[in-house]
Amino acid sequence: MTLDGLASTFAAIAFAGCSAIGLFLVAKILFVRLHLSLRGKGLAEEQRRLAAPLPADERLPHVVIQLPVYNEGEIVKRAINAAAALDWPKGKLHIQVCDDSTDDTTRFAQEARQALSGSGIDISIIRRASRTAFKAGSLRIAMDQVPHEYFAIFDADYLPARDFLRRAMTVLLVDSRLAFVQARAEFLNRNENVLTRAQAAELDAHYAFEQATRSWAGLPLPFNGTGGIWRRAAIEAGGGWQGKTLAEDMELSYAAWLKGWRGILLTSLAVPGELPADRKSWVSQQDRWLTGSAQVIRAVLPAIWRDRQLPWTKKIVSLGNIAMWWLSAAINVVCVATICALLLKPSLVENLLPIVIGTLFCLVVMQFVELRLGNLLLHGHRRSLPAFIGDFALYIAFTLHKLWLHLFSLCKAFLVHAPEFVRTPKRGVEENRF
Numbered sequence: 161m162t163l164d165g166l167a168s169t170f171a172a173i174a175f176a177g178c179s180a181i182g183l184f185l186v187a188k189i190l191f192v193r194l195h196l197s198l199r200g201k202g203l204a205e206e207q208r209r210l211a212a213p214l215p216a217d218e219r220l221p222h223v224v225i226q227l228p229v230y231n232e233g234e235i236v237k238r239a240i241n242a243a244a245a246l247d248w249p250k251g252k253l254h255i256q257v258c259d260d261s262t263d264d265t266t267r268f269a270q271e272a273r274q275a276l277s278g279s280g281i282d283i284s285i286i287r288r289a290s291r292t293a294f295k296a297g298s299l300r301i302a303m304d305q306v307p308h309e310y311f312a313i314f315d316a317d318y319l320p321a322r323d324f325l326r327r328a329m330t331v332l333l334v335d336s337r338l339a340f341v342q343a344r345a346e347f348l349n350r351n352e353n354v355l356t357r358a359q360a361a362e363l364d365a366h367y368a369f370e371q372a373t374r375s376w377a378g379l380p381l382p383f384n385g386t387g388g389i390w391r392r393a394a395i396e397a398g399g400g401w402q403g404k405t406l407a408e409d410m411e412l413s414y415a416a417w418l419k420g421w422r423g424i425l426l427t428s429l430a431v432p433g434e435l436p437a438d439r440k441s442w443v444s445q446q447d448r449w450l451t452g453s454a455q456v457i458r459a460v461l462p463a464i465w466r467d468r469q470l471p472w473t474k475k476i477v478s479l480g481n482i483a484m485w486w487l488s489a490a491i492n493v494v495c496v497a498t499i500c501a502l503l504l505k506p507s508l509v510e511n512l513l514p515i516v517i518g519t520l521f522c523l524v525v526m527q528f529v530e531l532r533l534g535n536l537l538l539h540g541h542r543r544s545l546p547a548f549i550g551d552f553a554l555y556i557a558f559t560l561h562k563l564w565l566h567l568f569s570l571c572k573a574f575l576v577h578a579p580e581f582v583r584t585p586k587r588g589v590e591e592n593r594f
Contacts, residue, residue, distance in 0.1 A: 337420075347433060367425070
């Protein structure tokens with residue numbers, strides 16, 4: 161192949177990547193329209209569900225609080241105390257510390273349990289010989305030890321308000337079709353530094369825009385791993401906590417959805433948690449999330465496409481949801497192919513470069529609209545437009561950094577049989593800064 165032919169091949173690859181990004185943009189525009197068309201009705205329905213009366217205390221079901229921990233240190237005490245403070249009949253509140261730790265976390269958990277020994281709450285610390293299947297394996301072992309129907313899951317750094325169970329269980333009890341209720345996340349340290357501000361802007365859009373729209377439209381809603389309550393019947397219908405991927409929450413959500421169960425997001429119910437505040441922790445978290453989502457594609461997508469009962473529209477939405485991180489791969493392809501094409505044949509600059517720059521510019525504008533929309537929906541004008549533009553610039557900077565991280569993670573998801581689950585370190589941030 162001549163240099164001109166090779167340059168033309170790279171240019172064609174770049175055009176194909178731009179087309180893929182263009183399809184993503186069209187899908188996002190349609191998703192924004194869908195969100196706006198459903199928002200009024202969705203919020204009204206949420207308030208109607210939350211206003212439903214709970215049964216009298218003696219008729220309330222048992223609820224198990226599962227706290228999966230691994231080398232969390234002393235913040236496990238705070239997590240146990242927050243769980244014990246939940247407003248629910250003490251004889252029907254059970255706390256399982258699903259502890260795979262190899263440090264002093266177990267001792268701190270035992271101290272917290274001892275301090276609450278007179279509270280009337282059943283608190284158990286469940287240890288395993290190995291971390292088989294990581295978080296999913298720990299949750300599965302713990303669930304098998306009790307006969308109860310409802311399981312609330314909180315990572316060690318997420319602190320539910322005292323009324324969390326009263327509000328979330330209201331919704332779950334009145335609709336037997338619901339697999340789980342998911343609260344949105346808030347962030348104790350969103351204003352700590354440039355990294356936490358960029359993450360908070362992105363995750364606000366995830367909850368207020370993406371997850372809310374999926375919930376209102378009846379589309380598959382991935383559980384976010386913390387801040388929610390699962391129904392045992394739905395967990396069992398989905399095959400239980402399998403741990404085949406690093407995204408056990410997404411994996412089970414889709415497995416249960418294929419069996420006819422659905423989840424719901426409560427936008428007005430927030431559980432504050434902690435964002436990674438340093439680059440190393442953030443990179444580790446991003447790597448795990450992307451690797452896990454790629455594994456879910458491999459594990460779940462074939463079953464979705466084989467399901468003859470599932471409409472094509474929902475199959476396509478499922479693909480877009482599971483594989484939305486593949487946008488990073490498309491951007492990488494466009495950038496690399498464009499550079500190679502222009503180096504081999506500089507005369508392509510007049511035809512190729514305007515299309516590439518225009519496509520990427522439209523993508524940046526769309527991302528800004530999505531993130532600003534999420535910020536406004538959750539926090540109104542608390543963050544001024546100039547301040548938010550600064551946050552968005554930080555988001556773009558970190559996104560550029562993530563592009564290469566994502567490329568390596570995607571390769572690892574398909575080339576490494578069983579990647580290690582690397583926990584995100586938690587510091588136990590106390591100050592409420594959201």
